[in-house]
Amino acid sequence: MASSIENNNEKLTLKSSDGEEFLVEKHVALQSTLLQNMLDSDCSSADVIPLPKIDARTLALVLGYCKKHADASSSKQGELNSFDSEFLKDMDMGALFNLVLAANFMEIKGLLDIAAQKIADTIKDKPHQEVREIFHVENDYTPEEEAAVREENRWAFEGFP
Amino acid sequence: MKRIIRPTTNIDLPEEILHHIFSFLPIKTLAQTTVLSKHWNQPCLWRSHPHLYFSCLTPESVELIRTVLSRRQPDSNITTFRLSGHVTASCLPDCIDRVMKHGIEQIELDVRLDRSFALPPCLVGCKTLKVLTLNCQNKVKNNCLEAETCFKYPTSGGLPSVHTLSLTNVYFSRGWDLFSGKNFPLLRKLCLKNCRGIPNLFIKCPGLEILELERLWLIYLDFSGIGLLELRVTKCFRGLSSRANILAPSLQSLYWEGKVSVEFTVESFRDLKTFSLWFYYKVPNIATLQSVSTLLSAICFVRSMTFVGSGSRVLETLAKIDSEGGLPCSFNNLITLELHTKMTKDEITGIICLLRSSPILRTITITANSCSHTGNEDLNEKQYWKSQIQNLKSIEVHLKVVRIDVQDVKMHERAVYLGKLLLCHGRALQGMTLNLRSYHVVPSFERQRVQSEIMTFAHASSNVIVSFLPPHTSTRKALLL
Numbered sequence: 001m002a003s004s005i006e007n008n009n010e011k012l013t014l015k016s017s018d019g020e021e022f023l024v025e026k027h028v029a030l031q032s033t034l035l036q037n038m039l040d041s042d043c044s045s046a047d048v049i050p051l052p053k054i055d056a057r058t059l060a061l062v063l064g065y066c067k068k069h070a071d072a073s074s075s076k077q078g079e080l081n082s083f084d085s086e087f088l089k090d091m092d093m094g095a096l097f098n099l100v101l102a103a104n105f106m107e108i109k110g111l112l113d114i115a116a117q118k119i120a121d122t123i124k125d126k127p128h129q130e131v132r133e134i135f136h137v138e139n140d141y142t143p144e145e146e147a148a149v150r151e152e153n154r155w156a157f158e159g160f161p
Numbered sequence: 162m163k164r165i166i167r168p169t170t171n172i173d174l175p176e177e178i179l180h181h182i183f184s185f186l187p188i189k190t191l192a193q194t195t196v197l198s199k200h201w202n203q204p205c206l207w208r209s210h211p212h213l214y215f216s217c218l219t220p221e222s223v224e225l226i227r228t229v230l231s232r233r234q235p236d237s238n239i240t241t242f243r244l245s246g247h248v249t250a251s252c253l254p255d256c257i258d259r260v261m262k263h264g265i266e267q268i269e270l271d272v273r274l275d276r277s278f279a280l281p282p283c284l285v286g287c288k289t290l291k292v293l294t295l296n297c298q299n300k301v302k303n304n305c306l307e308a309e310t311c312f313k314y315p316t317s318g319g320l321p322s323v324h325t326l327s328l329t330n331v332y333f334s335r336g337w338d339l340f341s342g343k344n345f346p347l348l349r350k351l352c353l354k355n356c357r358g359i360p361n362l363f364i365k366c367p368g369l370e371i372l373e374l375e376r377l378w379l380i381y382l383d384f385s386g387i388g389l390l391e392l393r394v395t396k397c398f399r400g401l402s403s404r405a406n407i408l409a410p411s412l413q414s415l416y417w418e419g420k421v422s423v424e425f426t427v428e429s430f431r432d433l434k435t436f437s438l439w440f441y442y443k444v445p446n447i448a449t450l451q452s453v454s455t456l457l458s459a460i461c462f463v464r465s466m467t468f469v470g471s472g473s474r475v476l477e478t479l480a481k482i483d484s485e486g487g488l489p490c491s492f493n494n495l496i497t498l499e500l501h502t503k504m505t506k507d508e509i510t511g512i513i514c515l516l517r518s519s520p521i522l523r524t525i526t527i528t529a530n531s532c533s534h535t536g537n538e539d540l541n542e543k544q545y546w547k548s549q550i551q552n553l554k555s556i557e558v559h560l561k562v563v564r565i566d567v568q569d570v571k572m573h574e575r576a577v578y579l580g581k582l583l584l585c586h587g588r589a590l591q592g593m594t595l596n597l598r599s600y601h602v603v604p605s606f607e608r609q610r611v612q613s614e615i616m617t618f619a620h621a622s623s624n625v626i627v628s629f630l631p632p633h634t635s636t637r638k639a640l641l642l
Contacts, residue, residue, distance in 0.1 A: 120185035156192035
């Protein structure tokens with residue numbers, strides 16, 4: 001255990017869209033498939049890696065997630081699960097959207113899944129108008145068209161306003 | 162204005178992420194989203210997304226799957242098709258037929274069925290399918306799965322491009338020689354759980370790396386695979402005259418739970434890293450001892466060994482084998498040993514003979530979990546430990562790390578005694594952890610007494626660090642308890 005960390009104690013620098021730099025241990029960065037592929041190719045770890053789509057606040061969250069998952073051994077799945085749910089617990093929709101975009105860009109599958117799951121859980125019981133606002137979609141149906149769609153999936157709207 | 166009343170986000174998510182988020186919605190909510198906007202009903206959600214997951218299905222919602230599949234653009238790929246919930250068997254052939262036309266790679270059906278469903282012949286032989294998971298959730302009432310509602314694998318043909326196959330509650334009509342290299346040339350991982358119709362199971366897939374078998378009701382298992390790395394066998398054999406023939410020269414991890422009264426034909430696993438064994442029987446017989454001996458000979462190169470789980474008879478069996486001529490081999494590579502024990506005399510004998518046969522053992526974890534015997538025997542046990550543990554070379558020279566977990570308050574006296582013995586003899590010892598988990602029900606002065614008792618007598622190793630778990634609770638809390 002100790003030796004594997006010693007071998008990987010190289011660090012690399014990530015730069016957020018708003019110019020903040022983050023020094024990251026290599027084994028933490030490897031949680032991201034994007035960074036892993038960059039390191040596997042001839043990209044030198046001395047370079048600063050710019051992440052133009054991710055702001056500092058989001059990047060700090062992402063790296064916190066990566067560090068926890070890189071350091072925990074696979075036998076502590078229960079501990080990681082409770083970390084994951086605690087991690088997203090009080091996050092607002094804006095932060096969740098930023099997180100899901102960052103996880104998608106950096107290719108961190110576990111984070112992408114838990115953030116997407118959290119968003120799905122949040123919108124599950126919300127009224128339609130609220131969901132439209134969250135995702136910025138317009139209701140472009142005519143009343144007749146909407147009635148037709150409802151009729152088509154009638155089973156899904158039983159007991160639903 | 163709206164933003165102020167109901168603060169949301171100013172971020173637009175790309176379609177692929179929307180798909181991903183929506184894949185976590187139950188199907189009913191997903192169907193409701195169709196009225197949000199035209200854009201979401203038509204192109205975005207249903208027409209082109211490669212991963213179709215439908216969860217929390219009910220028989221009436223199945224119709225939506227058909228609608229979705231029938232509206233697909235003809236050239237769009239469906240990579241993953243996953244159903245979970247309650248479905249009608251009659252809708253499945255149509256669904257499978259449709260997804261196959263879209264180059265399906267992964268099918269996962271984790272469902273409750275209204276009646277049995279036989280895999281359609283077109284799926285067997287499908288050239289694009291890489292992962293197939295079938296789990297029938299219907300409760301099985303008896304062991305004859307044929308009469309129950311389940312998935313059925315009706316042919317002796319294979320799945321030529323599948324690399325991961327996981328089947329739970331599946332009945333094989335013609336299965337005994339199904340798993341051959343010819344039928345499954347690319348298979349790397351195979352899990353069979355609670356499957357029936359294969360009392361004689363032959364598996365000969367050269368590329369197989371992971372094999373998990375659970376509750377299969379086998380009489381005969383014949384496995385050969387030069388690439389196999391991991392084998393888990395859980396409660397798979399039925400009668401007394403079962404046989405297992407295992408040829409896996411590259412095996413690294415072996416887990417065996419359940420019947421050992423199996424006639425083994427095995428060759429040594431030279432690269433074995435971990436071995437875990439759990440079994441129970443009421444009356445031991447010669448055949449059981451013979452089977453365990455054969456198994457031990459095969460795993461003698463192992464580096465880490467685990468005998469955990471309550472009720473296991475492994476340690477007693479080792480003692481019996483030892484008394485009838487000794488263990489068949491020694492474990493010359495064994496570094497780590499983890500075991501659960503009730504610390505009966507038989508089990509202590511088993512532990513001692515393991516220690517005697519493991520010359521380079523470095524780490525041992527002992528969990529003491531409940532006992533039911535009297536004080537008199539206790540004294541005998543201590544004497545016995547003491548007489549046996551002296552002159553054990555592995556303990557004197559190699560043992561570095563000891564952890565003793567006490568789960569039952571009745572065991573703490575014995576566990577503490579064992580700890581002291583090891584401290585007394587282990588010259589190379591570097592760390593000992595005593596986890597007195599049940600000590601919150603013991604007054605803190607008792608705990609302190611144990612701690613000072615352990616700390617004050619002479620240790621054989623000068624740089625051993627002794628620690629106690631859990632960390633000391635406050636006196637007040639202890640008094641309250």
